[in-house]
Amino acid sequence: MVTLDVKTLTVPVGIVRILEVIFTCITFSLVASVGHTTVSFWTWCMFTWCFCFCVTFLILLLEFTGLHTKLPISWSDFTTAFAMLATLMVLAASVIYPVFFTCSSCGRPIGATVTSILAFILYAVEVGLTRAKPGEISGFLSTVPGLLKVLEAFVACIIFICLGNNKFNLPGLQWCIAVYSICFIFAFLIIIFTICRLLALFPAPFDKVLTCCNVLAVLMYMTAVVIWPFYSLHNFPRPSHCPNFCFWDNLVVISFMTCFNLVAYIVDTFYSIRLVFFVSRT
Template structure:
């Protein structure tokens, strides 16, 4: 009788390829990180909740990506598999990066623990950095290479969209606690800039992941260049207006850090205003780079 070969349970290449191994490491490092924190590292308040959410969310989503590719359900998913995994990997990189900064600053530097608690928090920080590094490696390995035909989110402009939305989310956190935009019309305009540009970038990401770019009434690349140019102009105004009405004494701003901030172990309201000004300038540079790449797409395809 002929010997029957055992049928493969799933796509083992999804786990044994270079990208598959990186994803397994991502899940492992994220699991170790939140396990250390839960066991004895400890976390509290909203900063700790954010860090824990980052690690748990990234762990769960990575397992989902591995499962889908192992079972071979990519074509049955209601999203574009050319765009979804790298979009998630880019968001995961930024989320783990933020957690790798927030957790040690808040729970090692400011809380000043001792003994085993400090050791566990240091170990959790190390594994959080390793998780961030693993996700950044996945982004590097799966992003579009020159001349390669792939999803828009795997290109440089697509990845920049992720950065734009993530930076805007950090701005929203700082600008809302405490509310720092309601004492002048110019600051309300800055808030409008952050919201409008965030929504437009998020719409582009959703359209790409849902493969709905054909719904636009104009060519997708022209829409990208038009809205990115608008975002650059709007962010340029916010980059100027925000510091003027917060730090210029002639506009009832506070140019120097108040003495009350010296006794604070965390960001005081003045520090958050500075952080918003810096993040606004950073996002302006990101949108400028996005505009350059989006314009190149038009000339290449023209």
């Protein structure tokens, strides 16, 4: 039986989600009214705003009707992970769209950029509202290490997008791609296992498995931070007639994202070691 819960729409998190739905809807409506293009960046931005709008609206609907309690998943982990993912996706769209598709006299694209930035702020606020507070019992993805796992997976996706369909035959670059893939798969599995409440299937204590994998990821990313820029930028110099954003710029973005993910894994490892060797003992 469906029971309507109006309180879910009046609490701070509910109000923030309603505003997210409004601003993402306004954003993709403004962008669609300007016209359609086949540029991949435009497609990515439109997908981001439409995806975030649909999932946020679905979350509101499920909580309003109480149907979320009947789903065989960890609802708090799912909503927090999505809020973190939406924050990162909308942030990327808020940067990409104005860089490539706005001008000083373009009213609707500028308006779409403003509403997109507002949507990003709202999703960041939601992450702050749903994140686990010190001493609070909650799911793994509501904690800092859980949010970092979403961040690590998202950055890896950006790296894969920049790789595109290009073939890299150098062994050093192939090793880096293997590093990105292995670490992404682990982070993605952690997210899925947590949301689906399958962490009990791990053959060893989850916190120790997490710590070992994070340490291994740090070591692997440390090699990629050195190897990728050395082999890619050295063997693929920037073309003399390179447009505003070309293949060589993708290599630079990958180098930057590799460094960014290394920092994320180092912070993640710090939290994991603290959880295993300090918090668990106390």
